[in-house]
Amino acid sequence: MSALVFVEQDEGLVRKLSLEAVSYASHLDGDTHVVVFGSLGDGQMDLIGKAGAKKVHHVTEEKFAQVDLMAYSSAIAELMTKTGASVLVMAKSSLGDPISARVSVKIGAALVSNISELPENTDGFQVKRSIYTGKALAITEIKGEKSVLTIRKNAVEIKEDGQPAAIEEFSPTVNEGDFKVNITSREKTTGEVLLPEAEIVVSGGRGLKGPENWGMIEELARSLGAATGCSKPVSDMDWRPHREHVGQTGIKVSPSLYVAIGISGAIQHLAGVNSSKYILVINKDADAPFFKAADYGVVGDAFQIVPKLTEAVNAQKG
Numbered sequence: 528m529s530a531l532v533f534v535e536q537d538e539g540l541v542r543k544l545s546l547e548a549v550s551y552a553s554h555l556d557g558d559t560h561v562v563v564f565g566s567l568g569d570g571q572m573d574l575i576g577k578a579g580a581k582k583v584h585h586v587t588e589e590k591f592a593q594v595d596l597m598a599y600s601s602a603i604a605e606l607m608t609k610t611g612a613s614v615l616v617m618a619k620s621s622l623g624d625p626i627s628a629r630v631s632v633k634i635g636a637a638l639v640s641n642i643s644e645l646p647e648n649t650d651g652f653q654v655k656r657s658i659y660t661g662k663a664l665a666i667t668e669i670k671g672e673k674s675v676l677t678i679r680k681n682a683v684e685i686k687e688d689g690q691p692a693a694i695e696e697f698s699p700t701v702n703e704g705d706f707k708v709n710i711t712s713r714e715k716t717t718g719e720v721l722l723p724e725a726e727i728v729v730s731g732g733r734g735l736k737g738p739e740n741w742g743m744i745e746e747l748a749r750s751l752g753a754a755t756g757c758s759k760p761v762s763d764m765d766w767r768p769h770r771e772h773v774g775q776t777g778i779k780v781s782p783s784l785y786v787a788i789g790i791s792g793a794i795q796h797l798a799g800v801n802s803s804k805y806i807l808v809i810n811k812d813a814d815a816p817f818f819k820a821a822d823y824g825v826v827g828d829a830f831q832i833v834p835k836l837t838e839a840v841n842a843q844k845g
């Protein structure tokens with residue numbers, strides 16, 4: 528039983544969450560095929576091989592250079608047939624969600640989303656997915672021959688010991704009618720790191736007392752190359768914009784590191800951050816509930832600790 532992985536890229540760089548999907552697939556029985564659209568930067572194919580891919584099907588035709596959900600879905604469905612793969616794996620993302628749904632309909636496959644752990648049996652027919660905002664795991668048995676799986680960010684360690692993958696050009700026989708959109712230009716509205724995609728998030732809560740104190744949060748975020756977030760009351764009081772509100776009723780984030788400063792750790796806030804790889808909590812109250820969910824904790828006054836932390840990060844960077 529081989530698997531095909533749809534790998535996302537951004538300006539020639541393979542996305543980390545796609546390398547996690549490749550590593551997930553390489554734990555299943557059978558060969559791991561990968562499909563990637565558009566040209567990649569130097570060394571990027573090596574990363575895909577190291578993550579566990581055996582063969583990369585590279586779509587280089589210009590018309591696929593920009594993302595088109597319908598065309599990509601048709602091409603992936605075609606490649607599922609060509610490779611004989613029975614499992615399609617991709618990251619759970621703003622691209623993975625609509626493509627997984629479309630391809631599963633096209634190929635008549637079971638769709639299981641938000642997979643949060645490697646399967647115990649490597650034939651991949653029983654998978655674990657995160658439900659109830661991360662509070663529970665659903666052990667899901669897949670019926671039928673084909674399946675489409677989306678993998679939650681940080682669910683899998685990226686392998687680095689794979690062999691170089693064979694690379695083969697793939698020209699999908701996609702209908703011109705499958706191309707439904709034309710992106711005429713891409714303009715970034717902000718130079719900031721976007722919260723839902725960020726690898727590091729520095730978030731502040733009501734403990735920061737007022738909007739005038741956010742300078743130190745932004746400075747730490749800048750030093751770490753992080754996005755800024757906040758708790759709900761902070762955005763409700765207009766200390767920060769609503770797009771930064773993290774939690775059950777806000778943005779759900781899955782960074783490698785979530786830094787929570789002056790946030791108590793209410794269950795509704797934790798629901799938005801509990802798939803972070805590591806959580807660092809800074810709070811002056813040693814009994815703040817957030818410490819129970821933390822990997823690292825500092826008990827103390829944020830106003831003293833945060834500037835020192837920024838200084839230390841800057842010193843480390845040289």
Ligand SMILES: Cc1cc2nc3c(=O)[nH]c(=O)nc-3n(C[C@H](O)[C@H](O)[C@H](O)COP(=O)(O)OP(=O)(O)OC[C@H]3O[C@@H](n4cnc5c(N)ncnc54)[C@H](O)[C@@H]3O)c2cc1C
Pocket residue numbers: 731732733734735757758759760761772773774775776777788789790791792793794795796799809810811812815827828829830
């Ligand atoms: C239906 C519903 C949905 C909700 N959805 C969300 C959501 O999506 N996201 C969300 O965040 N909340 C949500 N909430 C609100 C949630 O229950 C909490 O009220 C909120 O998360 C608390 O925000 P906070 O931690 O910033 O403030 P507080 O609870 O006031 O905590 C402030 C913390 O700062 C610490 N502190 C104070 N001074 C300092 C200092 N100098 N240095 C260090 N630490 C200090 C305190 O010890 C305390 O732990 C929701 C609530 C409901 C009812």
